[in-house]
Amino acid sequence: MADEQITTIGRCYGCKRTFSFIPASVTAVTIDPETGLPPGMTVLGTSREPTPEATDRSVEEPICPDCVNKAKQLREFMHPPALPFEKWQSNPGRD
Numbered sequence: 001m002a003d004e005q006i007t008t009i010g011r012c013y014g015c016k017r018t019f020s021f022i023p024a025s026v027t028a029v030t031i032d033p034e035t036g037l038p039p040g041m042t043v044l045g046t047s048r049e050p051t052p053e054a055t056d057r058s059v060e061e062p063i064c065p066d067c068v069n070k071a072k073q074l075r076e077f078m079h080p081p082a083l084p085f086e087k088w089q090s091n092p093g094r095d
Contacts, residue, residue, distance in 0.1 A: 013061035027068050028060040 005022045012019055013029060032039045032054045039058050040050035 010062050012064035012067055014063055014067035017064060017066075019062075019064045021062055021064075023062075027063045027065075029063055030058045031061045032058045 005024065007020050008023050009018060009020050011017070013031065030038055032050075034054070034057065035041075035043075037043070039054040040047050042048060
């Protein structure tokens with residue numbers, strides 16, 4: 001019974017859908033409730049050093065698996081892997 005994980009129902013911060021999750025293993029993002037953004041993030045999308053007050057009042061918000069997968073797809077689309085270069089052979093017939 002001690003190893004049993006309790007499932008919780010909550011709202012995804014990204015899409016606002018309700019989903020069930022295990023609090024110890026869910027992907028979460030830290031959000032400052034005053035701004036609605038992660039501490040240190042500006043409304044323009046740039047980052048800065050978060051203030052101690054913003055860090056103190058921040059709370060962990062769960063993210064559903066669908067939003068995590070969409071974020072991974074977006075990252076792969078925005079940053080595709082580099083194209084491999086073929087090895088150049090100066091004289092293929094020579095050893």
